Amino acid sequence: MSQSSDQMELREEDITKHYARAVAMLEGFDHTPRIGKGAAEAPVEKSSGLGTRRRFRSTTPGLVTKRTARPEGVQLIARVEASDGDDPLVSSSQAGVLQALRRAIAISLAVAENYAEQTELADLKRANLEGGVPRGKEDAFSELLSAEALVTAHVFGNAAAFLLASMGGEVTVEVGEVDELLTESGQMALYGALWELDQDIAAHASDDSKLVATVAAFAEQLMEKAALRAQSAVRLEPFLAASWRVEADDFSVQGFTPALRSKGSKLTMTFKKPNEVVGNHIAKYQALRLSKMLMAYDFEKRLNPFADLGGFIFTFMGDGKPGTGKTTLIQMMAGLLNDYCQVAGYPFRYQNLSTDNIDSYQGKSGQNAKAFINNIIDPNAIGFGTIDDIDQLAGKRGDRQSSAGQLEITAVLMESFAGANTVVRGNCTFGMFSNYPENVDDALRQRAGARFLVDGPKTRDDYIDILALLMGKNHDIPLGEHELYAAQEIKTAVAKSFEAHSKPHEAGLLEVFDRVHSEIGELDTIAKMGTYLKGIQEADERFTGRAIKNITDAVKVRAMDFELPDEWMENPELFLFKGYDDKKAMISELRVPITTEMVIQEINRYADSEFRYADKSDEVAIENMVREFGRQEEAKKRYLEGQG
Known part of the structure; x- marks a missing residue:
């Protein structure tokens, strides 16, 4: 090189x-x-x-x-x-x-x-x-x-x-x-x-x-x-x-960044093809685009044109109920990156930070987390790091049930994802996944620049598709009147999913939206959208400047609302092996204008997730306090009986 x-x-x-x-x-x-x-x-x-x-x-x-x-x-x-x-x-x-x-x-x-x-x-x-x-x-x-x-x-x-x-x-x-x-x-x-x-x-x-x-x-x-x-x-x-x-x-x-050898890890995981991910339209679409975005990284310049132009996803949070497809999504994205890197001859690293990395020795958990980060951010390789079940791995500050090791991991992830020394080159991305994102520390969760709602199959067509997929071919049961996988046609499905966020989904946010809308009318100017954002902050004080940055980053991603052509991945000479300036120019030509609809949809998408997390977090805290009060009353009762 x-x-x-x-x-x-x-x-x-x-x-x-x-x-x-x-x-x-x-x-x-x-x-x-x-x-x-x-x-x-x-x-x-x-x-x-x-x-x-x-x-x-x-x-x-x-x-x-x-x-x-x-x-x-x-x-x-x-x-x-x-x-x-x-x-x-x-x-x-x-x-x-x-x-x-x-x-x-x-x-x-x-x-x-x-x-x-x-x-x-x-x-x-x-x-x-x-x-x-x-x-x-x-x-x-x-x-x-x-x-x-x-x-x-x-x-x-x-x-x-x-x-x-x-x-x-x-x-x-x-x-x-x-x-x-x-x-x-x-x-x-x-x-x-x-x-x-x-x-x-x-x-x-x-x-x-x-x-x-x-x-x-x-x-x-x-x-x-x-x-x-x-x-x-x-x-x-x-x-x-x-x-x-x-x-x-x-x-x-x-600088003080470790220079790791440019070699990839040999993956033994089971890969999934995009058509094997049923439902999860926005999450699947963003994962597909992010995989191709990573491949635009220029090893000579040590920078990705997407990171330079805006619209690169460095960290994201994937949340959903158990069984909705988070693991399948990881397997799909890792498989795509592995295949793309093999074609281009690029080193690829995938690693998952798991609960095995929590150590009883003081400082060791933090060291394990830092080693994980350093392995993925190595500028000599394409990297994909995942933290599955992050609510179990990273401790929530102020939670007495969080161990010292869990809090060490939280501190390392926060500093690495949005710290003073964080440099986003565009060669890697980190995905945090959880069934219970409300249990993740608020500051750490807000360091997830994008939100992938993993909601699994939703429609009748989705359920037919997933049943046919999982049944396999070793049977003679007829399919019936159904066009297999037509509902999974990504562009149509994604367009409908984005349109669904033109209004909020969470009741608390919908109340804010309706109130602001009735006071100032259509949110068609920067000033009016800023008023809406202030209304959200008044309803949830955790909606800070970092949330606005994440929203604007998501809008920039929407401006890059295109997939790099498959032939660019299949024939590296068409794009991957070109110089940095050529790549940047080719990407710039594909950009689409930012619209007010995009901004409103991304505000609602992000704010919906925060309200969803906050509501669940508050409810969990209330339930825990109710149980604690119950224990105290029972303990007091037994104590008095014993004294009698």
Whole structure:
């Protein structure tokens, strides 16, 4: 894949010139831990007559040692070579890990050097060596060194995780949070990171598979810690605004975003064809269009024309009663994307965040959710992430029944879907599904930009179609007077479904609509529609500015009310392989004008869902309080009887 126009090339000579320094670090250095607690034992070198390869003794039980720099310091090459016991030869995995670490250190030093040259840090370093930092520049020098340390640590972890991805297997290792993240300078950041990595290898790497898993897990934890620290750091704008590409490794540095390898997950789920989804006309139509929208993503520009023009669905909520077809809808959309990506040769990732990701260990549930997000948003792949039964997975704040793990997942999803650092490139989408959306935290639910009402089969024709579909062909029962699947003709069905939202469905919203309509007449101007929105807010205070944004996004989606032609998906040369500007122009030609009918329908569609959720949520809360009062009365009665 060629270099993106907004990326700078990190030249090979700029990386390899740091190899000697990287090897010196891996061979050994002294380090006194400042934050982390040492757990690894000191390496012991054999006598000169037995070779120079170092071995490690187990720590003597009960022996308390002083936390000082070890005489032999941190010797990662020796540590890695000793990870498989007494084998005198270096294994291919050990060699691969050391090569990856050397390469990752060199890349991090090269990027840090670029950062220093882009800022005044390089000049201040030279001045410091020549006689001292100029007066008045001391604070700036300190802040720039801290920023350089975070850049160095994150790029090192990022590159190491990326380079080791192809060596990973089924074995996983939990190394815990990184403690020794030092921010005095880039070099100190590497010393602290390598010291802690040495500790983790000693503690966890008992064979080659665990060695690779340990280093990879450490790299991911280092990235996460550096990115978290960077949220409150200063002088990082030059790093965040730039991006670098290492052509030889197909590796890119994009701020504090992990660069995952461009490989897709092999799906083993059962796919469904669109004609196998009966009813759910609007939800099916939007899923079909969203699947094709994702395929418009441009890997060179790292942006989707739909995200650029407006009308891309980054998050959506699919809700409906049990058995109405939510799982079938997921299987249909995943199947379409899988087929499209196979034709185009694009990597595709699908992943579901399930209740298995809730962990009893503090912080682990949040880590699982963040790993899920990072896997899907990887700009090197087309991604589709689902959170099925989100009401069970993500906790509702203020609900005493929500566990700490559930609340961790809620916090991660909220920050990832509409946080300060959220970037929508248009290469992925997230679907939240629930039978009971009223139990989802209000703020998290409002981060769903689109609403897919999964209401299942509705008409007589729908029920005939689904019966015929599920009966299969192994019978001789005649169909009778019915044109099979004619009712599922998507454009006709969708048009009727959208028209049905010209007036609200929920009683509370219909009352607001009728009152506003009687006061100001037809809602045919921006001012009148704004008055209607204010009336909705007065009826439900949870109808905030985020709701308006979601509505306007949905209107923009309606302006893209067209399907990309099937032949564009079947023959990638017609559209998918064209340049970004060509794709954008082709899409722009297909756009339709925004009408007042579209706006009113989308206001009603969104507000209906909020009123539906709110009514159910309030009713559930009331029922819970009634049960609680009943328990209290029964407990009081039994208590008084016992006292008597």
